[in-house]
Amino acid sequence: MYKFLNRDTFTEFIDDTMATEFISLDAETSSLDTLSCKFYLFQVMVNKQVYIFNAEEEGQELFTKIIDFIQSSGKTIIAHNAKFDLKVIYRFSNILLTNVFDTMIVEAVVNNGNRVKWASLAELAEAYALVLLSKEERQEFYAEDFDGVITNEMYTYACQDVMYLETIRNCQMERAEELKLTRVIDLEMKLVPVITSMEITGVLIDEKKWRQLEIIAREESEKCKNTLIDFFIEKVRIGDADSALEVVDTVKIKDINGKKNATGRVSVRKALELITDKDAIIDFFRTNLNVNSGSQLLVLLNRSGIPVKATNEKVLKKYRSKHVAVDMLLTYREWGKKISTYGLTFLESVHPKTGRIHSDFNQMGTQSGRFSSSKPNLQNIPAEKAYRECFIARKGYKIVAIDYSQQEYRLAGDISKDAVIIESYKNKVDMHTSTACILYNLKPEEVVKEQRNHAKTMNFAILYGTSDYGLAKTLGVTENEANAMKMKIINGYPRLFKHKEMMEEFVVNAKKSRTLLGRIRFFKTEDVYFDYEKAMAQIRREGYNHLIQGTAADMTKLAMLYVYNENPYGDKLRMLMPEHDEIVAEVKEDILDEGYGFICDMMIKAGDFFMKNIETVVEGTKGDCWTK
């Protein structure tokens, strides 16, 4: 069934490879951490023959020869979640394979909107090749008690991981051609090695600075929390025993973890009943109230005369100036977020071997075609200077960060061919100023900051279909006023909104939306059995958003491809992170200016590929750290 790939069979392997169009491959390792895992097996199917390379027995030299040959053969490499295999192969051969077909990514592209989560190899094998793959045997490589001795059974099961890739690929491409998705797939596939290389590169963080921020956050958070609890204690009159007990009955304070007594826990009420001293009662609440608990907060706020039904920022904002506690709570939450998400746990992502953070960038992580980022998420780092500053360049390098100026608004204007928007951008007037002009009957130079900010909110809301109700809430005006302002803007950009309306109509009928590159997002309408109108309204919003946000994603992805493929500076210029409309890179000092200009050029080239009526504008920074 399979042959071992070694010195004796290498020529045979070469012959089989030359006789076929595709190379299906997979790697077995001791863990998912490609920077520190052991490398056990490399399975490869060529010309219907599976070869297995035992890495520990055959060694790195032969492996490098094999990979070098595969790379130079120019054949298409098929893998499921290719990023993983590419990283393993790179680590043990120093060759980053290109010309990849990733069945996992392609599945996400051809079924975007139909899928619930990632399709596993087993699921695809079942769907396309009608075979059932067993799972347990593959887990053996990860097992704690695996002693490195690979059994015949394990070899046999390892074959399954490459045997059906070609069939899966062929079925997917058939579907891709029917759906006219080949251009999107071409872009996504060319991007796979680009993302892989970015993940291998990682990004450097100033840990010392980061820790300092955590300390500050801790101190500030503690202060807020104390003030907050004191406020509640006073307002809710916890001081006297009766109201204290009443509070305990309504506020769902968690039972106290006991120290190995019979139940393991102590009822809060019972514990409190034993306390009569006023100061002790107050102290009891100080230690047992949890202001991180939404349900406790809700009761406490309500009893303090703040009649909210939720405790989120949007709801609380109204009371911010009226009640000190509300302001304090929101501030407390800000600090809390910094401790939990952006605190010391974040630094656990620094890899011990490289000293850098190697996030996962998922190129099909969103329904719109945008990237997502995880472990850690590098796409939601606080925008404030103190945090961005912690992202630094390696010695001799600088950080370059360039973003598209008003990427989505320009696209919306360009796609709809709205004359007002086109004219505005031609005159270097941005969309928010332009909207402010419409709203307040002004000339661009007369618009003041506050008016522009107002317009900005409106633009964002209207482009993505906020209801009058939502808009009124955001702006703090009545629904009628909100509607009047909305109509004024709609009339100010007649073509934009006519086009939007048209696209939404199309999406609802076609049950799918397409970006300029052709990227599809499917919508389900058949399982809508209640509130049909609401469901359709949602599809309209998501569909139009897909057109704009998705085309923007196409643009950024194309730009990244240009940067990678046309990079004349080699390792002196490396991309680090995709930030939706921004590319962050590490550039060696001696080519800093040229490198910066080069990335700008590539981004503009990608922008101009999509936009024919409106100029692509990029802006950015270069320096020791990441800045806006």
Added chain:
DNA sequence: CCAAATGGCGCC
């Protein structure tokens, strides 16, 4: 007891 859901909030 742990896994999934929920509420909340960081970013573009």
Added chain:
DNA sequence: AAAGGGCGCCATTTGG
């Protein structure tokens, strides 16, 4: 009653 698109992560709560 809810009422703007796209995410991921955290702490708490819920449910099996």
